[in-house]
Amino acid sequence: MNLHRRSQLREQLRATAPRWMQLAQTHGTPLLVLEPQRVARRLRELQSALPGFEVHYAVKALSHPVVLSTVAICGAGFDVATRGEVDLLGRLGLPLHRSIHTNPIKKPADIDHAYAAGIRTFVVENVAEVQKFAGRPGDIDLLVRLAFGNPSAKSDLSSKFGVVPADAELLVKHVLTGGVGFAGFSFHVGSQSSSTEPFRRALQHTLDLTGHIEAALGVPTRTIDIGGGFPVSYREQEPPITEIGDIVDDVLGARRGEFRLLCEPGRFLAADCMTLLTTVVGTAERAGRTWHYLDDGLYGSYSNVMTEDVHAPILALTELTGQSEPTLQPVTLAGPTCDSADVIARDYPMPGLTVGDVLVSPLMGAYTAVTASRFNGIEATPIVMG
Numbered sequence: 001m002n003l004h005r006r007s008q009l010r011e012q013l014r015a016t017a018p019r020w021m022q023l024a025q026t027h028g029t030p031l032l033v034l035e036p037q038r039v040a041r042r043l044r045e046l047q048s049a050l051p052g053f054e055v056h057y058a059v060k061a062l063s064h065p066v067v068l069s070t071v072a073i074c075g076a077g078f079d080v081a082t083r084g085e086v087d088l089l090g091r092l093g094l095p096l097h098r099s100i101h102t103n104p105i106k107k108p109a110d111i112d113h114a115y116a117a118g119i120r121t122f123v124v125e126n127v128a129e130v131q132k133f134a135g136r137p138g139d140i141d142l143l144v145r146l147a148f149g150n151p152s153a154k155s156d157l158s159s160k161f162g163v164v165p166a167d168a169e170l171l172v173k174h175v176l177t178g179g180v181g182f183a184g185f186s187f188h189v190g191s192q193s194s195s196t197e198p199f200r201r202a203l204q205h206t207l208d209l210t211g212h213i214e215a216a217l218g219v220p221t222r223t224i225d226i227g228g229g230f231p232v233s234y235r236e237q238e239p240p241i242t243e244i245g246d247i248v249d250d251v252l253g254a255r256r257g258e259f260r261l262l263c264e265p266g267r268f269l270a271a272d273c274m275t276l277l278t279t280v281v282g283t284a285e286r287a288g289r290t291w292h293y294l295d296d297g298l299y300g301s302y303s304n305v306m307t308e309d310v311h312a313p314i315l316a317l318t319e320l321t322g323q324s325e326p327t328l329q330p331v332t333l334a335g336p337t338c339d340s341a342d343v344i345a346r347d348y349p350m351p352g353l354t355v356g357d358v359l360v361s362p363l364m365g366a367y368t369a370v371t372a373s374r375f376n377g378i379e380a381t382p383i384v385m386g
Ligand SMILES: Cc1ncc(COP(=O)(O)O)c(C=O)c1O
Pocket: 058, 061, 079, 102, 103, 157, 188, 190, 191, 192, 227, 228, 229, 230, 264, 265, 266, 267, 268
């Protein structure tokens, strides 16, 4: 994290620091502080950058009921991928008819379950998946998931899912001959895409494909789903969502009105809404380096370090409350388990720390609590409202 980004974050977080100090004293640490109004703010930013798009929040990023209710209250829908996510929305009384099911590979029983819950839009990516829809109700809309590689994404989903555009026509033919409703195409450029060009490339290819499919098979494409992948500025500044909005405007141009347009943001809506508070529980000098051991780590809320190589900023609470610029020294920050892999950051600049100091990691909402484990008997980090 460069010094400019660090001082930018300090300025942004300074006003909230007293509240975090109070919450850490009241509840102890580790603690995740959830501020749902930040989800609403991100949603407004997204809606203004992508006007006319239906937003379907990817529940997998953070499935906390308060987050899901906030999304629904703000008028957006959901992107679900499993029976458990369908059931969760059902239990919370959230609008399943405003949801799409985007898991390209699923059990037939899960299709029936989602359909019975009110979901009508599903995704396929190969012939075996298309066959699962044969004989199912006629009001199902299928999206064919396209694969576009993206080396600038933290998690390039095209290696696991999607049909390459050259094979898409054959798959659409299978959809049509199977008597299933072909709605259009979806893609996902990969999670945390630090370049916006993959959005341009994927959308342009998809648009070209719609013309080809209409000419070759005589069917119009009604829906285009541009997926998720919108980046979040963690330790580095990433392109703003407006840049993606401009690309979408540019590529769609006058054809915008032809399509029902969907997106499936997860990280972009969820990352900003949780802040992690941890405490230094021990320090040591090891081979000439300073180590600080925290009460949360890679097997807990920092699971995103291990699962997706995503690194949230880490600051000392004293940095946010003190008036002067602290002197920073590179340290190792380690988690609380007995596994040597449980190291959150190496050579990471921090001010002088002692046991009992509280650290703050903003942007810890997406793919953190949901992928945390209970390894070493450590309980899930509690979530409280900020
Ligand atoms: C099908 C699908 N849609 C949406 C998302 C959300 O992506 P992101 O959190 O990068 O916006 C994912 C993430 O894996 C996904 O697999």
